[in-house]
Amino acid sequence: MKKSVVSKEYTNLQKEIIKLQEQWKQSLTPEIVKPSLDKAAIEAGVPAAALTAIDFDIPLFLQWIDEINDLISKQNPEQGPRVKKLGELLDSETAIRWIDEAFSLNQFYFVSFAQENEIEEWIPQFFAETALRPYLQLVAEVLKDEITQAIPGLGCPVCGEPVRLAQLEGEGKKVVNCPRCLAHWSEKRVCCSHCGNDDHKTIQNITIEGDPTSQIQVCEKCHGYVKVIDTRQFISKPSSAILDLNTIHLDFVAQENGYTVSARESESN
Template identity: 80%
Template sequence: MKKSVVSKEYTNLQKEIVKLQEQWKQSLNPDRIKPNLDKAALNAGVPVAALTVIDFEITLFIQWIDEINKLIAKNNPELEGKLTKVSELLNEETAIRWIDEAFALNHIYFNRFAQENEIEEWIPQFLAETALRPYLQLTAEKVQVEIHQAIPGSGCPVCGEPVRLAQLEGEGKKVIHCPRCLAHWAEKRIACSHCGNDDHKTIQNITIEEDPTSQIQVCEKCHGYVKVIDTRQYISKPSSAILDLNTIHLDFIAQENGYKAVVDYNDSIR
């Protein structure tokens, strides 16, 4: 089996975007982000970012999107016209709306925006999400020392991203990594991130032929899954975002077998 279904060109583009995001994050004034680490809210599954006060620089957000557009157009010249159109549409009011909707992972809004403006469906949300992540990542850095666990079914305790990626570290400890905000937290080796099930009889591992570093942990109770990668065997450990991208073939395998990364937690406990 081919280990990755992602082209080398796209992977290289994503690596360049990750570098840009790190530069953007480093340029931010940390004082513009004021997390409210409410333990009761955390225990209820409310992500930290939802209660964080972030003083967004709208002109900077628009500038970042222009930078992404130029990078994408450089790698995909056929998209230049559509990306230029996006830049023309992105005024301050629209940028504020994009931030709000990207924060909420509102796919419906971005799909409608794309349809109304006759551009590819993936473009608006991809751009908004890419420019939002440095703020989320800085938020995660500020609160990481307080992030020790996640509430099953609630996603990342910092940004709310659905759980789908874990790494084996140290002596084989299972650590969940969020590819969106880069927060991380330990989890029981035999446990479902989506429903909390820890019955070894209903937690199984799908192994990947010719890939000893990867497996898919699946739950027969809620039909959720998490990719588990033994990065201890990697010569060079990639960022969580790139690792998630490079293992997208595992998502396809899990989903083809009836498992999903976003599950209805209530269904799993009925």
Template identity: 30%
Template sequence: MEMSFDKKRALIQSLREKKPEYADILGFYERISELQSATSPRLYMKLPSAEKRVIEIQEREGFPLISRDQFTIDIPAATTLFESLCHVAKHSNEKMRETIESLEEALSINALRKEDLMKRFADEEYLDSVSRTFELDRTITRFLIHMSVYPSLRAHAEMLKDRMDMKKWLRGYCPICGSPPAISQLRDEGHRFYLCSFCGFAWPGERLKCPFCENTDHAKLHYFYAEDDEAHRADLCDNCNQYIKTVDTRKLDYEPDLELEDIVTIHLDILASEKGYKRPAPSPWGL
């Protein structure tokens, strides 16, 4: 279940005190999260029909329920959120300001339409073209669009989750949209759960297995943590040279929000990169 914004705000304040080096980015996340939480209640989706037999085949063969471009987006809500996010992000840093001002200029002369940006959120070629044509920072542009449609993605994923038996999935990619995980979590008796880097859906996975190449050779699977913080670590795979960060909730004295945990462990991303490992789903917060 998604954490309420009031609870998330209290957690952000606590993390600011524990990790002052992340105070600025946590403040930025708080403003964005508040805008997103205000958008979610206004979303409305139509759930597409699907045959049980087809879903059983998808589950057995490892096909996700939908592809990224099949998500239903509440365009008016996403467009309104985009406008609010641009206003907030413009004041976060110089690079954001420059990109957003260029975006606003293109929108003001109708060279771009906000509705098109929202509708084509999953079209990477379109995003590349827009970024080149208007000399926009691609990472920032993608971030703004993704954050704008994110409430719709989460809402749609929530509506689809009961169509598949998630306990039988146990794969390293999202059962909803097929995207790689952003971060993982160890709960209860060490059961692992992944958080989708695209739609924010959480699903169970195998603990001693690389989610990216399915390596189970324990000699090639290891991890490290930093600054005596055993609750946060980077799980490394020497077979594919990729990694995923993991939060061991059994070693925390609070209920974590994985999006927040991804932010306050950016130092692990830096250390893993320095060791030569890659993150398949780049953090949207490493701007």
């Protein structure tokens, strides 16, 4: 796979965060996840996590925020003073709000929070999202046998994250992966994840010179794209989150060519 455009330092930080998230998830019990799946809602594209009652441990969530703080301060001392301010701003009430807003991917709330509290814009959502993901990953794990497919254009069927990553497995089966909650589901090899188009004439693959394991599947109908990685050729298979990070150069290529992870109908249709 082509060398990532992401810095080694940031990749290493993400790897450490993913280790923390796995430890955090292991400390949770499946009993805190209480699904109440409604077939009509699922078919309408409501993410399964939104139909699931989750017993959040707020003190634990705040503890995780502190652990992220410590990790970032250790890995990048220059960021230490910038992220430490969060400890003064967060209480139980704010943590509950953070969980709600991170759950719904409300970027505007976190930007406003950062501006109001004079901290860098990336900090609040990054911390909230990082501490939320173990819960989402537990939901995906609990529902893995019930959520086996997605509705094109509506994102991950568990958490709603826009679809952008797939892997080739076994005999070439295409498996879509969510780097947010780690859910995965099979999809037809020639099929747009964003609009369901399966016409081979309007589904193309962009290949990357010097990168035989990666391609970008693009749809001329809705101008959506998905990164498709042949991980069968990898010596060791990275997590979906790391794979997504390491292939960000493919996102740049796709977007520079006019493709997005938000489907839209072609103007010619």
